[in-house]
Amino acid sequence: MNALRTILPVDFTVGVILVTGLMSIGGCDSTVKQFPSNRVHALVVETSRDVPTDAAMADVEQVVTAWFGTPEKPTWPSEWIELPAARQLVDLDRLQRASGRVYSDKQNRHFGLYTEHCVTCHGLAGGGDGPASLLQNPYPRDFRAGVFKWKSTDRSAKPTREDVSKLLVRGVPGTGMPSFLRVDSDDREALVDYVIYLAVRGEFERKLLDDAIDELGYEDTRPEDDASLTSLVGLSSRNDEAASVPVALTVAQDRLNQIVDAWVMAPEQVIPVPDETGFDALSVERGRDLFHAVEGGIVNCAGCHGPNGDATVATVDFDDWTKEFTTRLAISPEDKAAVKPFRSAGALRPRQIFPRKLSDGVYRGGGQGETLYRRVVAGIAGTPMPAAPVAESSSQDTKTLSPQQVWDIVHFVQTLGGVPVRGDALKSAVEDAESVEKGESR
Ligand code: HEC
Ligand code: HEC
The missing domain is CATH 1.10.760 (Cytochrome Bc1 Complex; Chain D, domain 2)
Structure with a gap:
């Protein structure tokens, strides 16, 4: 066991053990509510690379929690982000207002906005798998892939803040996604921050798992010393003066910066629209x-x-969120037996698009x-x-x-x-x- 674990608060350790060890029971430590981990992606990695991912996933979750906090107390890992604009991509006050318990304070400021308006469909970690997701077609978006449909930018680009904000005003006609026109614009902006936060957090979780397997040498067990992700859980800032920066830190930090930079770049990737030619x-x-x-x-x-x-x-076709655990693994979405393990890990039933x-x-x-x-x-x-x-x-x-x-x-x-x-x-x-x-x- 890593020494750093011993300095973590007891209930966090219990949470990690519960989340990683007893996930299938769905048990959850009641004192510190954790974001559910992306077990579907872990199983995809396990299937495509043919390696166990338990050790990697447990450590990835520790890093993600250390850097992004919990649903009650979200945090933003500014200290690991290089571009100043990316450090300010989301506002910590707004994040904390959007998450957690629903209430209003004496100045009538609203708290718990995501919990109040979004979680039943989009789920606690933005996995698109809230309790009301099952009956919907299309399903609510899983933000964790970091992929958005209704935006003004290039296909592979992130949406701009304005895209997300306008989407909340408009809703998505013809789907379950409602309009939030009646939510105060200030509250709506807090929700935009929170969507970006969940998307960054979720994409980081996914890609750091890939990196752990592909680059850090996580297979059955945790790699040695500075390639271990646990080596960076206790760190609070990067000390460039130090003789050696842990390999795991370089990998995790590069990954984080790549994701936040993509969000910062979005306004430059808005597709220019030439003047309209005659509509005749x-x-x-x-x-x-x-x-x-x-x-x-x-x-x-x-x-x-x-x-x-x-x-x-x-x-007959499917969207990328479904293809990830079916056709891309050479599994037919109709093959119930082959799809079952992914369903047990939390994937929604494949639906055609x-x-x-x-x-x-x-x-x-x-x-x-x-x-x-x-x-x-x-x-x-x-x-x-x-x-x-x-x-x-x-x-x-x-x-x-x-x-x-x-x-x-x-x-x-x-x-x-x-x-x-x-x-x-x-x-x-x-x-x-x-x-x-x-x-x-x-
Ligand atoms: C009743 C269910 C429901 C609720 C409540 C809901 N959504 Fe959605 N949301 C959806 C569905 C369904 C989609 C997928 C629409 C599609 O694929 O076109 C979606 C898509 C989205 C998208 C992705 C748009 C894109 O460009 O890909 C965002 C962002 C979003 N919702 C944010 C929110 C936020 C923030 C809230 C709370 C303020 C919220 N949603 C509440 C059902 C819901
Ligand atoms: C390979 C199949 C395919 C081709 C080719 C295709 N589309 Fe689509 N199109 C789709 C699918 C699937 C959707 C629904 C996507 C969704 O809502 O998530 C869609 C949605 C749309 C929409 C709805 C957008 C909205 O806001 O609801 C428009 C408009 C559209 N397509 C126009 C076109 C035009 C014009 C072309 C040719 C230039 C085209 N499509 C070619 C598959 C295709």
């Missing part, structure tokens, strides 16, 4: 052709969404032209919806779309959802075009 009948027609183009087509929209976005094409029926005109991520433009350019992260290849306007070729062509597709999609083409003359031109098309029985 001709544009809609060009968009219709691009949407349906198969032969030599660049983006087979109709192949997934069906002709005119009517969702009549049969598709379906391309949107665009003729309904309900957009989860927002239906404005600018938003849909970005949707086409970036696709939807974590889902099968691909990014369309877009060229700089000058260097367009047959394998890429020009910005105008993207706008054409957007205009077509918008008319499918019932947005009229601007100007009545133009509108009737489209209706004419449509009746011509029906007459041709295409």
Whole structure:
């Protein structure tokens, strides 16, 4: 046993032993409530690398708790973060206001906001697995993968703060995710901080486990000395003067900084939207052709969404959160026996993802032209919806779309959802075009 453990508070040690040793019983130390650990990811690592992860997971949890605190007392590991902007990515006061017990103080400031508004769906650690998650389709987001769908940024980028904040105002139409318009804007900002916190914490937990196995040599047992993650639990700051920095600290710190930096970078990764080109009948027609183009087509929209976005094409596909523990491990999501261990570890039952029926005109991520433009350019992260290849306007070729062509597709999609083409003359031109098309029985 590591010496550092002996200086930890007793109930923390008990918590760790309970969490790591008796997880399947679901027992939990009542004095210090811990975030539940990501056992699904641990099992994925165990299955894909064919190594036991118990020792690594126990130590990862110690580091994560030392750096991020508990649900009652979240902390932010500023001392290990290099960029000043990343140190201030979340505000500690707001974090502590968002978490824990629900109450209001004498100044009528609200506490426990995440507990009050979000935990039933998104779960204590943001695993998307709260008690109300089971009946939902789509499931609430598991923030721990650090992947978000409804954002203004590149597919692989984090959302901006503003993206998350606007999402809370809007909700996600057509899903269980409600609008929090009525929550005070100050409280909403605290919730944004808390979402970012859970996402950073959860992604760090996942990736540090990968690192422990792949880089630090955790297999059956804890590696020696400074490659052991427990060697950094008691440290309170990095002493660069010291002759040697523990290997484990370098690995964990690099990982943490990579994750927080990605959040800081998000505003620079907002997808630029060129000026809207004319929304007229001709544009809609060009968009219709691009949407349906198969032969030599660049983006087979109709192949997934069906002709005119009517969702009549049969598709069988899953989102990345499900693929992680199924198809990526060569397990069929339908194979109940093979999926069972992951279900026991906390995974929700695999559910298919379906391309949107665009003729309904309900957009989860927002239906404005600018938003849909970005949707086409970036696709939807974590889902099968691909990014369309877009060229700089000058260097367009047959394998890429020009910005105008993207706008054409957007205009077509918008008319499918019932947005009229601007100007009545133009509108009737489209209706004419449509009746011509029906007459041709295409
Ligand atoms: C009734 C269940 C429910 C509640 C309550 C709820 N959510 Fe959600 N949330 C969802 C669902 C379902 C989704 C997934 C929507 C999708 O995949 O399009 C989601 C998605 C999200 C996303 C991800 C958006 C993206 O871009 O990928 C965020 C962030 C989020 N919720 C934050 C919150 C916060 C903060 C609260 C509390 C203030 C909250 N949610 C309360 C069900 C809920
Ligand atoms: C490989 C299949 C696939 C292809 C190809 C595809 N999509 Fe999608 N699309 C999806 C899926 C799946 C969703 C639902 C994602 C979700 O809600 O999580 C979706 C959702 C959408 C949405 C809804 C966005 C919202 O806010 O609700 C739009 C709009 C859309 N697609 C447009 C297009 C267009 C335009 C193209 C062609 C450029 C296209 N899609 C190509 C699979 C596809």
